[in-house]
Amino acid sequence: MNSPANITDPLVLFMPSGKRGRFPIGTPVIDAARQLGVYVESVCGGRATCGRCQIEVQEGNFAKHKIISSNDHISPKGPKEERYERVRGLAEGRRLSCSATIQGDLVVDIPQDTVINAQVVRKAATDRVIERNPAVQLCFVEVDQPDMHKPLGDLDRLKLMLERDWGWEDLLVSQHIIPQVQQILRKGEWGVTAAIHRDLETSRPTMIGLWPGLKNEAYGIACDIGSTTIAMHLVSLLSGRIVASSGTSNPQIRFGEDLMSRVSYVMMNPDGREAMTKAVREAVNTLIGKVCEEGGVDRHDILDAVFVANPIMHHLFLGIDPTELGQAPFALAVSGAVHTWASEIDLDVNEGARIYLLPCIAGHVGADAAAATLSEGPYRQDKMMLLVDVGTNAEIILGNGARVVAASSPTGPAFEGAEISSGQRAAPGAIERVRIDPETLEPKYHVIGVEKWSDEEGFEEAAKATGVTGICGSAIIEVVAEMYLAGIISEDGVIDGALAARSPRIFQNGRTFSYLLRDGEPRITVTQNDIRAIQLAKAALYAGIKLLMEKQGVETVDMIRFAGAFGTFIDPKYAMVLGLIPDCDLSEVKAVGNAAGTGALMALLNRDHRREIEQEVSRIEKIETALEPHFQQLFIDAMAMPNKVDPFPKLSEQVKLPPRKVLAEDGAGGDGAPRRRSREERAARRRG
């Protein structure tokens, strides 16, 4: 090792981590990085053959850091590095940190995209740079040949080298490797690459793979198993690069559309659990094939996999009967993180590949919610963050560094377009945006696959290709919100029948009124029942959120994050107008896409994130909404738009909310006088 650093030694700053330290002249850059805890990949162990340890010197005067960094402050390329450059190629400015030594002050950039195999280059599916510390590491060693005087077995000599060169003590060896050891050693002419898995510090490291010669690539998958969709990233464990991302529908749909119908299927059919486990594992295997084909990767090079899922998908994937999750007390078979082997759950990847499932938070708040929490990290900051993932069930996480609470709320399928008379899934022909003129009550809308708005010239012509077939989830939020803003529906969600006199768009439909969004084939209307369905869904969500806000003792939240597909397409403003979410500065409301998938990716690329979320989940307080006596009142209050009792001052600054009018279910009467209860009144009600 190097001698201890001296105050006169060169100062080296590593980016992007910002870690810095002084090192004696002649220290290999990789050693300096590691002493500072900066993760630099290396497979060959300093032989300048794998090219994984590339760095770039940032030249210039970094006054803030008092560093003048220059390529003159790093050793020139030696023969080994030159050979690598000649044989494998080295991009302009790139150096191998195992060979380059420190000769003066340096600012060193660790590129996060070290390209080894050209064919895997692809745009990253997530922009986030995840600091890497994967659970699997590739380690090249040169093993002594057998010696009759020291009759240690071939495997035992290999283990000695892995201890000497890489520090792996007390190594376990995956059983499937043992019969192959001798052949691999001889094929590699005593040079082999071992894949070592170490996740928990308290577990012994395990050799899970072995290849002759230098094996310079290993992959992992991060997978989110949803009730409807399975999404997967294929990632290089050595560079962190996302090689391919893809999705497929969950074939369990044929056993039941929603989660509870799948649990029922298991309860009613003796082989139901087995059939559904088989179906989801097969789908995952097929999807692995798809991402591997897309990325030009051999599936047997996949050595690690992280899965997240809601509790029922999690249990079925692991082969666990989910019946207990279908009834109180909603007991999970296992809530903690699960570590297992790919072969134990029939995944067709490398024989020694490992599997990690994030912990579940509660019987209704699964590993997917845990992964979204890891991704968005409410606990990593001081602001009060609300994280919601809306599906048939909404998972709600609320908290900050001090405390995090979680719940789920049964929103039902209305937000997904089910139970809505003209509802449909997002597809060409579906209305996705709606505006209603408050004066004329005339709508205009935007259709998926058609560039023009419906009031623009040539729209009908353009829409001929797709037709206008229904309303998708995001537009349902918008049309109801716009109807409310235009005064067509009251605070309580009743369509104002009196307006039928002003516009033919409002028309009687049995005992209630409807709104005609588009005349034609098909006729697209919003019925009183549609509005009731949306109200029930949004009230369930909001009541759950309010419950958590009360637990936290806060009247407002600082930021809102929408996870999942639903959040990506809705306009936060309309969500707030309808009162899905509490009042908040609109600029602090963001959709974060598949946060569960991103969390899975983080856990794949850095095992510290596994410990982080395991610890966090054990700290999260779970609220069971069904057991809270107050939930019912919150739910009733949340039926109103935006809410019966809660003011939305920040929203009001940006959106003109209509005056309050109260109508009977048949759309008659109402005084039209807006009324806001005082803070005191509200507090008094809540105490009651």
Add this chain to the structure above:
Amino acid sequence: MNSPANITDPLVLFMPSGKRGRFPIGTPVIDAARQLGVYVESVCGGRATCGRCQIEVQEGNFAKHKIISSNDHISPKGPKEERYERVRGLAEGRRLSCSATIQGDLVVDIPQDTVINAQVVRKAATDRVIERNPAVQLCFVEVDQPDMHKPLGDLDRLKLMLERDWGWEDLLVSQHIIPQVQQILRKGEWGVTAAIHRDLETSRPTMIGLWPGLKNEAYGIACDIGSTTIAMHLVSLLSGRIVASSGTSNPQIRFGEDLMSRVSYVMMNPDGREAMTKAVREAVNTLIGKVCEEGGVDRHDILDAVFVANPIMHHLFLGIDPTELGQAPFALAVSGAVHTWASEIDLDVNEGARIYLLPCIAGHVGADAAAATLSEGPYRQDKMMLLVDVGTNAEIILGNGARVVAASSPTGPAFEGAEISSGQRAAPGAIERVRIDPETLEPKYHVIGVEKWSDEEGFEEAAKATGVTGICGSAIIEVVAEMYLAGIISEDGVIDGALAARSPRIFQNGRTFSYLLRDGEPRITVTQNDIRAIQLAKAALYAGIKLLMEKQGVETVDMIRFAGAFGTFIDPKYAMVLGLIPDCDLSEVKAVGNAAGTGALMALLNRDHRREIEQEVSRIEKIETALEPHFQQLFIDAMAMPNKVDPFPKLSEQVKLPPRKVLAEDGAGGDGAPRRRSREERAARRRG
């Protein structure tokens, strides 16, 4: 926990360990035992339901220990213990140490044979008492029911209880248990028994089995896979009792009689390795069925298994191609201990059962030799012990607490009766004992299955049932030794043709002479070739031993242990007369039977023995006889009887060795003058 012990507290002595200590009045006896490191089994965790923690108070005045022990010094039976006695029965004098508390000075006996299930009572196959500390422990716990407010999974709550009640931290869980957890917990009404495996202290403990309610029995197998025979003990892991012992022939024999022919088979046949692996695993499974039937045990109650074998059997059992072991440098694929799962090697026992294979010492000195070393423990004492296991290969271990050396020597199959003209395996009709009158040169012999010696009246009548069919291994040693003692063969092993004149028993047979042991059908003779074969075998063995003695720098050994079947049947005196083994006090030469099997048993019942032999094997110095230039000379010297250069003073005290005569191969000439080289002459030769 109890308060710290005081000098006035009662003194408790545990037998047979002899450990003692003072404990406050009221301390449960089991707690006292554990504080002293005395292993007392308990499954129920102090609920007085498993009955595993039985002890007996030894009454009387133990003056040596200054203890007056009495049943008045232990608490009377409480209601829980009385219930156990009523329901399950408790033998006279027995107490449950979890319930009984210390009330005064005690001598407490921990019986090694706690009988729980009457049907498993059987005579122990080995007399040795092995102190127990098995790698698998059964632990009963009562688990909290699910609680919506604390939504920990069922498995997670189970793990909490195993940590709280039994101290198992950081528990891993075998994947196959996870899907069953909920059902087992509910079936057991939240009382379950977990099997916890912990072998190495550096490994995390693993839950390998789970049963509803109290599971009060678990078994293990200890198995020695020999080239010819597979031997197995079935043992209770909870009491240490051997429930059944049995053996079967190794079906690999159909691929080749000896080890090298099996290696050849693998090299010549593409599926050879697989076929042999399958054959031995099937045989082991069948044998497991046999011992389980004999012991009335369900094979799925087997939770741990220890295997020992020679290197080639070891490799084939693990599915490793043994080709490398057939050629220099005889590289083992793995020499260290192997820890794996029964399911990995297709054993049909409990799904979570563990497998342990002892380490191999060298390419020709396997886990069986390691097990014999563990059993006999040369390293545990000061005397110089020679441990030999004679088969087609002889394994030789020589050493004491200071140093142990090991080698193997290719004795060939002569000792097993192969290559001998009238040789046969030990079976009814085989001659097993021989005496020759030095005056008349007439033999008498004893035949397996016949009570009388051949010179007794009525022998021929009695022998009619079996016939007299050949000479078995032990008798070959005896007949050659007796021929030598009677002067029929010379020191160099030549049959003295001149004696043909004195007795018709010596007759010409081509260019050499033979000895007629029995006239009849068949005619049983000992030919010059037979004697040469024995000489070659014994010279190989002795030369190997001498090499190790030279490495140790000793001229004599203090004790000799014969392991294996061969050693059980031969008479040590004749082995020494022939010079198979070095001179030694005959009372210090003992056969120890299947020491490898006993070593496997020790490793099964006490994981400390695994660490002991792993450490010892890493210390043992391995000598490759083929690489020792001196071996050839030692071999040539050892062709003579007992030896060309080594005196046998201790043997000479008990056996009158014949005067030395030197004969040519054709049996002619010789001066008959015995000649002993001086110590100096011998040393000079050796230096040459």
